[in-house]
Amino acid sequence: MAASKSRVARTEPGPVTLQHVADTAGVSRATASRVLNGSSRIVGSELAERVMRAARDLRYVSNAPAQALARSRTTVVGMIVHAVDDPYFAAIAAGAMRVAAEHDLLTMLANTFRDPEREIDYVARLRAHRALGLVLVGSGFTDPELTERLSEQLTDFVETGGRVALVRHQSLPFDTVLPENRRGAAQAAELLLALGHRKIGILSGPDGLSTIEHRLAGFRDTLRAAGADVPDDAIVTADFTRDGGYAGMLELDQRHPELTAVFALNDPTAVGAMAALREEIGKSVPQDVSVIGFDDVPTAQDVTPALTTVRLPLEEMGERAMRLLLEPSDRSPRTIRIKADLVVRQSTTSVT
Amino acid sequence: MAASKSRVARTEPGPVTLQHVADTAGVSRATASRVLNGSSRIVGSELAERVMRAARDLRYVSNAPAQALARSRTTVVGMIVHAVDDPYFAAIAAGAMRVAAEHDLLTMLANTFRDPEREIDYVARLRAHRALGLVLVGSGFTDPELTERLSEQLTDFVETGGRVALVRHQSLPFDTVLPENRRGAAQAAELLLALGHRKIGILSGPDGLSTIEHRLAGFRDTLRAAGADVPDDAIVTADFTRDGGYAGMLELDQRHPELTAVFALNDPTAVGAMAALREEIGKSVPQDVSVIGFDDVPTAQDVTPALTTVRLPLEEMGERAMRLLLEPSDRSPRTIRIKADLVVRQSTTSVT
DNA sequence: CATCCTTGGGAACGCGCTTTCCAACGGCTA
């Protein structure tokens, strides 16, 4: 009976438990627990030493799920992004993970592949894991039903003690890091206008993402105010990737060969567009057509011509979001506005 | 007394437990558990319906740590990379995470920031979380003491039922996806030789990484065999990033302005080198100097001139590693060799 | 109509750890 609970010799397989450590150190589980993870209670140095030696000899590794259950809290944060291999998300994730690591937290990263259902599902699963907080990165979806369900999940989570931080534009009542997409896109439009462009096309992204709507709106509104609206069929929906930009540019050029400038809603799309222009369409950037992107991912400066774009401090955004999560405030929801800066490089020039 | 165990009304805060669901459905916990996660036992459809309704109404979210404890296994895999925001790791991580998601597993991602101590520490922490397996991505460290400690951790993990898969070159006895770094680098050397280059410099990475040693060795050996060895001072240690490549190139050119070709041990470094050449040194690629990289990250094709490099199927490598993990074999350790393909683009040309 | 087998449901135990709550012990003061 007692043997099954307090076996002294460890012959059977399976992980070493606290009990094993306690037994070989000749103390109770309580004592072992107290020395192995800084409890408030202090254990005599002699016993403490014995316990630590036993733990080391047995190669004890604590059981985090068991601890989580007993303490009813974990040291895990969840993060949900649309695609880790997109430099936009990668940079934000890196920033967030850095501050998580500083606080000694582990990060569970989930990829939605831009599927709203998966996003909601991941929120639920991360909640199940009792993550102490969730960072959602990326555009919100404009579908009200999806937004509603997501919001509900998040609200429940907060009500049961969870924390939430968003990096996205969406009017959910949680701490948010909010990039000024609209204003940034407006700056892009202003630049093109100043350069004399009037025939402008747009490479947009998947429908239903709020980020896209805002960038689109900021851009078009500015153009419209100047009497240079973009006709609907000069807006091509790409899929927000390099290859999507390539294909989208082909289509756009076919429909409107007269365009003198193209605004891509993110950098990879812009890079793809430039490739299509160069390799297939045979127009040169910026002489024949100016291209402007958004985000300023690291490679934007290395393509040729270097990409004019709207810069967002990606890593910092990730950091800020994680800090919001880790330093809760009583007067949430808070919003941190991140301003977007136009970075003029070589892919834009004035119309001749 | 009983009320504390089986409260029918939920007024108090805190997460909803299985008990709550069972109570409001008027069944036992066992029954509730059986319907909520497909047990082998079948529950009558009427009761099942009641339970499901109760769960939905109460917004029940299972407690993963509790489940983990009870079942003594989790649905979590751990992955350790050096830097998520490096496109190399991002691509591998994306591949691995995709197959993890297919198997309905959550991924805990840890960033070492290239610090071996952190890597070992993360292995321990991920073990504590009872991840069912660990994927370690990135170069191994050549320091034998570190390798020993890491190996020990990993071995313990496997002995207690964990699984391990590596994406790296290192002779640890675990399932491994092994990129042919040596052979790939040799191909790069062969290309340069064929193009007539004899004065060649190298932009290397941080010391102590096995990947770097192998690439370096493959390259130099081939050159040496052709009587065109690279002098030690024509090897500059950069830090494996774009900016590191930029700085490294500056130094390399200062030491050896006569070089006609440069081999960068990864693509970001090569891209940085090209930028330095163009912006600061004033030499053009490939006319004045040929540049060749390694990995073929997505942007390699978009810089100008497009980068000649050695291609590694990054996403696939991640997928393969995760599959190794998820489909254990009795005759492990297995090794999957990934062959590296030379991709000749515009950044290399024959010496005039 | 009695018996055996099938099927569903409930009670109880255990997973590994944290955390009160007690008890024992020693040192101190009166």
Next chain:
DNA sequence: TAGCCGTTGGAAAGCGCGTTCCCAAGGATG
């Protein structure tokens, strides 16, 4: 020397859930 208080170690009660092991009821069989 007796009486107290502050320490320190241990026992035990959970944390929320999965999972036997049983019992009860119903159907099929002889």
